[in-house]
Amino acid sequence: MTPNTSTRRHHLRKLALGLLAACGLGGAWAQGSYPERTIRIVTPYAPGSMVDATTRLVADGLSKRLGQPVMVENRTGGMGMIAMNALLSAPADGYTLLTDTPASAINPTLHKEQARYNPKTDVAPIAQFMRLPFVLAVHPDVSAGTAKELVSLLKQPGSQWNAAGAGTSTGLVTDLFAIQAGVQLPQVPYRGAAPAILAALKGEAPVIFLDSANLAPHIQSGKLKGLLVTSDARQDTLPSVPTSAEAGFGNFKPVTWFGIFARSGVPPHILKQLNEAVREVMQSSQTREYLKARGATSSDMGLDEFRSFFHAEIDMWADVIRKAQIKQ
Structure with a gap:
């Protein structure tokens, strides 16, 4: 093979890869490598709490589906900001995640001095675990x-x-x-x-x-x-308690929820992969029974659906804080 032939083949190979990437195929080829190492999930809640227990259940399921260890790290204190800062200071590569509750949507409005992040632009909602x-x-x-x-x-x-x-x-x-x-x-x-x-x-x-x-x-x-x-249907654990609609308060539907987040900038294909894996875990019979025993229901929100839900939560609670004139 002559040097000129080798050079031509090298250029042709680069051109082919460029065309694949332009068509979206090269990106798909590159996307198959996640995850290659341990994933860390930080949570602002203490060991033994329901958030912690649910996170560990999800982490175990994710590890089995993704083929890599998924570790849970409790970073309590600071009104949740110690854990949130651990997420925001990590690389945007999908290897550091966060589990949190509605507090993640509330804190930037209620505690502006401590929670100095924009929940709509600095974090990327991945999936909702459950609703209670x-x-x-x-x-x-x-x-x-x-x-x-x-x-x-x-x-x-x-x-x-x-x-x-x-x-x-x-x-x-x-x-x-x-x-x-x-x-x-x-x-x-x-x-x-x-x-x-x-x-x-x-x-x-x-x-x-x-x-x-x-x-x-x-x-x-x-x-x-x-x-x-505040559920759509009566609870198995509380069959005699009417729903908000039955009680005449159909617009009163707040729920607590657990969700998993990445920092902004994580590639969309990784967010999608994680969303699909979490949803698989939450629909397993083991997880559903675990939640049912605690009066909760598993969630099956897609990536865009959970993002829209999270942004609506931010707006709703900001409006309540303003109308109730709640100060930091």
Whole structure:
């Protein structure tokens, strides 16, 4: 082979690869290499929490489907910003991911000084794991037997009913209900779900909005009265509690959810691959049974659907924060 022949073949090969790339085939060839090493999922929630447990269940399923280890790293504190910063400071290659809740959509509006990121441009939503409805419950001493009756009580002159607050998300759910119902519902803040539930059980703050997994046992035992649940259908764990629509509050549909994110800039084919893998995990019988036992349902949102959902969450909670005049 002459040097000129070798050179010509080299140029022809480069030209062919360029044409393949232009047609999208070369990109497809290059896309088959992800993942080549361990994937890390950071989460701002503590070991043993439901977010942590669900993340580990998903990580195990992803590892089996992707053929690489998927490790979970708990980075708690800083109102979720320690974990978020770990994501935003990592390369945009799909090897560092984040699991989070509605807090990821809320924090940049509510905590502007600490959460200095734009949730619509700095993070890339990949997939939603699950959805868990909220429940409105009251202490048995509250005379209201329905959500409508509770609103009537709250509108009476001199109403002194308070709600137990269990964190940012549940506090905003309370604010959203008060705004839509046209009532005042002061909140007493507590350090988490357990002390908030205890306050409701004691009647110290007799109204509470919390996820169904936390409240179901107390409603089942009769220690609290469930007035509505924000799911489309009644919950198997709370068959006597009406949905928001049945209770006359069809526009009140907030849910808590867990989702997985990348930082912006991760190639679209990697986001799509991860979305499809997560959806496979969430539709497995093992995962569905795990969630059902906790009053949750698995999610099957596509990539674009979850992005639209996440952006709508950002806008909705920003509007609640503005209307309720909540300060940082």
